[in-house]
Amino acid sequence: MTDASTEGERLQKVLAAAGVASRRVSEQLIVEGRVRVNGVVVTELGTRVKPETDLVDVDGTAIQLDPSKRYVMLNKPTGVVSTMRDEHGRRDLREFTRDWEERLYNVGRLDAETSGLLVLTNDGALAHVLAHPSFGVTKVYIAKVTGRVTPQTIARLTRGVTLEDGDIAADKARLLDASPGESLVELTLHSGRNRIVRRMMAEVGHPVTELVRRQFGPLHLGPLPVGRARELTTVERGALLTLSRASEEIQ
Numbered sequence: 001m002t003d004a005s006t007e008g009e010r011l012q013k014v015l016a017a018a019g020v021a022s023r024r025v026s027e028q029l030i031v032e033g034r035v036r037v038n039g040v041v042v043t044e045l046g047t048r049v050k051p052e053t054d055l056v057d058v059d060g061t062a063i064q065l066d067p068s069k070r071y072v073m074l075n076k077p078t079g080v081v082s083t084m085r086d087e088h089g090r091r092d093l094r095e096f097t098r099d100w101e102e103r104l105y106n107v108g109r110l111d112a113e114t115s116g117l118l119v120l121t122n123d124g125a126l127a128h129v130l131a132h133p134s135f136g137v138t139k140v141y142i143a144k145v146t147g148r149v150t151p152q153t154i155a156r157l158t159r160g161v162t163l164e165d166g167d168i169a170a171d172k173a174r175l176l177d178a179s180p181g182e183s184l185v186e187l188t189l190h191s192g193r194n195r196i197v198r199r200m201m202a203e204v205g206h207p208v209t210e211l212v213r214r215q216f217g218p219l220h221l222g223p224l225p226v227g228r229a230r231e232l233t234t235v236e237r238g239a240l241l242t243l244s245r246a247s248e249e250i251q
Contacts (some may be wrong), residue, residue, distance in 0.1 A: 005212070007048060007050065007063070008048035008049050008050040008051075008054075009034065009048060009049065009050075010045075010046070010047070010048055011026075011030060011045075011047040011048065011049050011056070012027045012030060012045060013026075013036065013048055014051055014056070014065060015030075015035070015056070015058070015063065016063055016076055018056075018064060019234050020058055020063060021091045025219050025223050027045055029058060030042060030043060030045060030047070030088050031045070032046070033057055035056065035057070035058050036056070036057050036058075037049055037054055037055070037056050037185035038054055038055050039055070041240060043058045049065075051066060052065075052066060055069075055245060056247075057242070060242070061238040061239070062236065062238055062241035062242040062244075062245050063241075063244050064231065064237050064241060066103070066163045068111055069121070069122060069123045070100055070102045070104060070121060070122050070123075070231065071119070071120075071121050071123065071126075071231065071232040071236075071237050071240060072100065072104060072117060072119070072120040072121065072150065072223065072231055072232065073117060073118075073120075073219060073221075073229065073230055073231075073232055073236075074093070074096050074117075074118045074119075074228075074229040075115065075116060075117065075118075075221060075224045075227065075228055075229075076093075076096075076110055076114075076115055076116060076117075076226075077115055077226050078112065078113050078114065078115045079091055079112060079113070080093065080111050080112065081091065081093075082098075082106050082108075082109035082110050082111070082112075082118065083106070083109075084104075084105065084106070090112070090158075093106055093120070094116075096120075096227070096229045097120060097229070099229070101207075102122045103122060103166060104118065104120040104121060104122055105120065105121065105122065105127060106118055106119070106120055106130040107119040107120070107121060107126075107131050108130065108192065109132045109215060111194075111195055111198075113211070114212070114213065115211070115212045115213075115226060116141075116211075116212040116213030116214060116221060117213045117215065117217060117219060117221045118213075118216075119219065119240075120229070122240045125244065126240065126241065126244040129241075129243070129244045129247045130216075130217060130243075131192065131212075132192075133192040137190060137216070137243070138171060138188055138189065138190045138215070138217065139188070139190070139213055139215060139216050140186065140187070140188050140213070140214050140215035141186070141187045141188075141189070141197050141211060141212065141213050142176070142184060142185070142186055142211070142212050142214055143185045143186075143187060143201055143208045143210070143211050144171045144182055144183075144184055144186070144208065144209050144210040144211070145152035145182065145183050145184075145185060145201050145207060145208050145209065146181070146206055146207050146209060147180075147181070147182070147183065147205065147206050148176050148178045148179060148180050148181075148183055149175055149185055149206055150184035151175065151177075152173070153204050154173045154185070155173075155204065156204055157169070157170045157173040157185075157187065157200060157204060158170050158171075158173050159204045161200055161204060162197055162203075163203060165193065168188055168189075168191055169190060170187045170188060170195065170200070171188045172186075172187070172188035173185065173186070173187050173188070178196070182209065183206065185206075187200070187202070197211055198211065201214075203215065204246045217239075217243055218236070218239035218240060218243060219232070219236055219239070219240065
């Protein structure tokens with residue numbers, strides 16, 4: 001941030017270009033002390049910033065300034081592997097990224113038989129935070145399982161079960177529906193372990209027959225159809241970038 005020089009662009013112009021508000025309203029946000037640059041509140045309208053390097057937030061929500069960054073949500077179908085190029089010739093993620101010129105990468109993975117929310121981006125720093133287990137980004141899954149799940153089984157999932165690679169407990173578990181033949185269970189986890197939901201449900205005696213990820217951090221799958229991808233909204237990007245920056249500060 002360089003207030004006294006002519007380097008960079010005026011902050012209100014940058015905010016307007018980022019879609020935060022009109023330039024006039026952006027000026028008001030600055031004067032009211034609601035804008036921070038690199039963690040410091042700025043109130044001077046002459047403030048200049050470099051969109052490529054400076055971090056700006058408004059009312060605590062991070063603002064995307066770099067227009068070259070892409071953030072895409074995909075509702076991955078079953079039968080598709082979570083890689084951009086599968087060496088075995090299976091369906092991969094390339095078919096869902098053709099609308100974007102940028103080279104996108106998936107954040108984490110869903111196994112081939114699991115559908116649902118997958119994030120694709122060219123923002124390597126954000127991808128690292130979202131995918132790394134140490135940052136504890138939560139994911140919400142809906143699992144269709146065999147047999148009638150009881151409240152006792154739900155309690156066991158939150159207390160924890162022992163798998164071959166160690167103990168694991170769901171952050172939250174909820175029984176959505178139960179019949180003698182099958183049940184629907186909602187699980188919230190921050191673990192990034194491979195096939196963790198399937199292994200947990202098998203351990204408590206209810207193998208998964210269908211699995212979908214409905215939520216990833218602050219992102220919700222919503223009505224996005226299976227096999228469709230869309231860019232994140234301004235609000236969604238802000239939530240994701242805010243989470244990413246907060247996690248980086250904790251390190």
